[in-house]
Amino acid sequence: MKTLGQRAHRLGGLRLERMRASPLWMDDERGGGFRNRHPMLAGLRDASAPRPTLSDFLCGGERRTPRHPLPSLDPRAAWQRPSDTGLRATWLGHSTVLIEIDGYKVLTDPVWGPRASPLRFAGPKRFQPVPVKLKELPLPDLVLISHDHYDHLDYPTVVALARHTSVPIVTSLGVGAHLEAWGVPAGRTTELDWWERFALPGGELEIVAAPSQHFSGRGLKDRNATLWSSLVIRTAKHRVFFSGDTGLTTEYQVIRERLGPFDLVMLEVGAYHPAWGDIHLGPANALKAWQLLGGGPLLPIHWGTFALALHPWDEPAETLLAQAPALGTPLVMPRLGEPVEPSRVETVTPWWRGVDASGAAPATPAAPPMSPARVPDLHLPRDLPWPLD
Secondary structure: OHHHHHHHHHOOOHHHHHHHHOOOEEOOOOOOEEOOOOOEOOOOOOOOOOOOOHHHHHHOOOOOOOOOOOOEOOOHHHHOOOOOOOEEEEEEEOOEEEEEEOOEEEEEOOOOOOEOOOOOOOOOEOOOOOOOOHHHOOOOOEEEEOOOOOOOOOHHHHHHHHHHOOOOEEEEOOOHHHHHHOOOOHHHEEEEOOOOEEEOOOOOOEEEEEOOOOOOOOOOOOOOOOOOOEEEEEOOOOEEEEOOOOOOEOHHHHHHHHHOOOOEEEEEOOOOOHHHOOOOOHHHHHHHHHHHOOOOOEEEEOOOOOOOOOOOOOHHHHHHHHHHHHHOOOEOOOOEOOOEOHHHOOOOOOOOOOHHHHOOOOOOOOOOOOOHHHOOOOOOOOOOOOOOO
16 A cells, blocks of 8 residues: 555655545555445355465366367457447457447457466466457557456556557546556546546547446555446447446446446456455356346456456356346357447357367467567566455
8 A cells, every 4th residue: 555655646646635535545554545335235255165275276176267269250350340330349358348339449458468467477377369469459549447456457458558559548546556657648547436437528438437346456565555446438329337347236226327227238257256256246146236237238258368266267158148038138248359239139159168178269360469578577576365356
């Protein structure tokens, strides 16, 4: 906490002043930090479930990664054609989605790096490459970063964006300190507290930060030093909900009342554990969150890319496919790199099945992840607590 406060002070003090003015900030003997303040639904965390240890992550679990690459498509040709409905989404892996909404392109939690880790040589390694190279992506109008965990705020990707584009970035309160330290000019970043809004010039595209149930931190001394948020993308015609990382909370009903209804709901479904029920949804709680949000086509995110928990890699998808019909949930589950218009998706093809048995060659060659040799040493402690997300 002290480290982030000093960094914020070096950047002029206004950031730290805003952070401390947030109703989510609480001062304590450690110097203060953000806290989850909204009601958490009871019974989410299994108190009898032991927390996974580092040994569990290194040696435990079964089928945590697929035996072969997942099917993927090269979306570049499809991106050349405008969306007929005005809303199109391309899942690029984990929580990275390119949203095309009424003429605008919005990129969520961009992660092209090889590991969700502070280290070049250790930590969760990407098992599925991004379908396109970062330089092949159409220039987005806006980049969204929900919080500062390694699988959502990726150093090599941010550095590349800082060097080669001038795209504005919207993120949660305090996260801009990381971005500026990595070379993003201060004027390109907007930090939001919950319920605050940002509009691109002209006002046709608006981003609203909303509650989530999670935590933050990239090292041993900065836990909860920055805020975490869900984010709503909206125009006059369409509204999209992006969960970032979150547990289940009654605030989803408030979000529906204040910002809904939604034409697309993107909820995290992977990297969950019974002991983490208050900070991650998992597929079953994602369906409950979808109900509280008032429905809409559901695009599952936060799976199919990194092994960040102990469950089988395809368990989130199978659980959703089994449980969604009883609730009438319209699932949107495209292959990686497959642009889809949510209102036109009628059925789900379980494309992930058979990958472990026989492999599934990508429809077109997928771009390799960034070489670990290109990722600078972040000089962070090596004994970071797990999970990193």
